[in-house]
Amino acid sequence: MADKPSDQIAQERAGRPFPVSWDQFHRDCRALTWRLNEVGPFHAVIAITRGGLVPAAIVARELGLRVIDTVCIASYDHDKQGDLKVLKGISEQTAKLGGGTGKGLLIVDDLVDTGKTGKLVRELLPDAHFATVYAKPKGRPLVDTYITEVSQDTWIYFPWDTALSFQPPIRDGAA
Numbered sequence: 001m002a003d004k005p006s007d008q009i010a011q012e013r014a015g016r017p018f019p020v021s022w023d024q025f026h027r028d029c030r031a032l033t034w035r036l037n038e039v040g041p042f043h044a045v046i047a048i049t050r051g052g053l054v055p056a057a058i059v060a061r062e063l064g065l066r067v068i069d070t071v072c073i074a075s076y077d078h079d080k081q082g083d084l085k086v087l088k089g090i091s092e093q094t095a096k097l098g099g100g101t102g103k104g105l106l107i108v109d110d111l112v113d114t115g116k117t118g119k120l121v122r123e124l125l126p127d128a129h130f131a132t133v134y135a136k137p138k139g140r141p142l143v144d145t146y147i148t149e150v151s152q153d154t155w156i157y158f159p160w161d162t163a164l165s166f167q168p169p170i171r172d173g174a175a
Contacts, residue, residue: 015153022159028133029058032147036131037063039145042106043097046071046090046128048117051110054160055133059108069094071107071124075117084120102128111156112139112146 020028036042036059044067047056053070060068072088098105102125111134112118118130118139134156135146150156 016151016155017157018150018154019157019162020159025054025133025159026058028147029055030062032131032133032145033059033062035145035147036106036129039129040106041104042129043067043104044069044094044106046094046105046107046125048073048107048109048121049088051158052108055110056108059106059131063106065106067094067097071121073117073120084116086120089124098125098128101126105129106131108132110134110158112136112143115139115142118142 032055040063042063042065045056045060045063045065046069047053049070049072056068060066069090070088071090072086074085074087075082094105105125105128107121107125107128107130109117109130109132112132113136115138119142121128121130122142129144130142131145132143133147135143135149136152136154137149138152140146140149
C-alpha cells in the first residue's frame with residue numbers, strides 16, 4: 001500500500017468517489033441559501049475552517065450578511081480523520097451578537113461526516129443554526145439545514161482539492 005498515491009488510498013478507503021465541480025458546488029451553496037433565507041434572519045455567519053470558508057462566503061453574499069467569523073477546528077489530515085483541535089474560537093464580538101449561546105448565528109461547513117466537528121460546534125454554540133452543503137448519515141442529526149445527503153462510505157472530492165487530469169475510459173477500468 002505504501003507504493004500507491006495518497007488519493008488512490010483515500011478512494012479505496014472511501015469506497016464511493018463523489019467529485020464536485022466548482023459550478024455544482026456554487027449551485028448547491030445557492031440552494032442551501034434558498035433554504036436558509038426562510039429560516040433567518042441571522043446576525044452573522046461563522047465558517048468552520050477550512051471547508052466551510054467557500055460556502056460561508058457564498059451564503060453570506062446571498063443573504064447580505066457582512067459579519068463573517070471563523071471557528072478553526074482541525075479534524076482531517078489530508079484523507080484521515082483524527083482527534084479534534086480547536087485552533088481558534090469565534091470572536092468576542094460575534095459571540096455577543098449570539099447572546100453567548102449562538103442564537104441568531106449561522107454556522108456553515110461544507111460537510112458533516114461523522115458528526116465529531118458538529119458536536120463540538122454545538123457545544124460551543126448550542127442555539128446557533130448549523131448548515132452544511134453535504135451530509136452523511138452519522139452526522140446528519142446534528143445539522144439543521146443541508147442540501148445533499150451522501151452515503152457514509154462516500155468520499156467527496158471538493159473542487160479546491162482536485163485538478164483537471166486525464167481520466168481513462170470506463171471500459172479500461174476507470175471508476
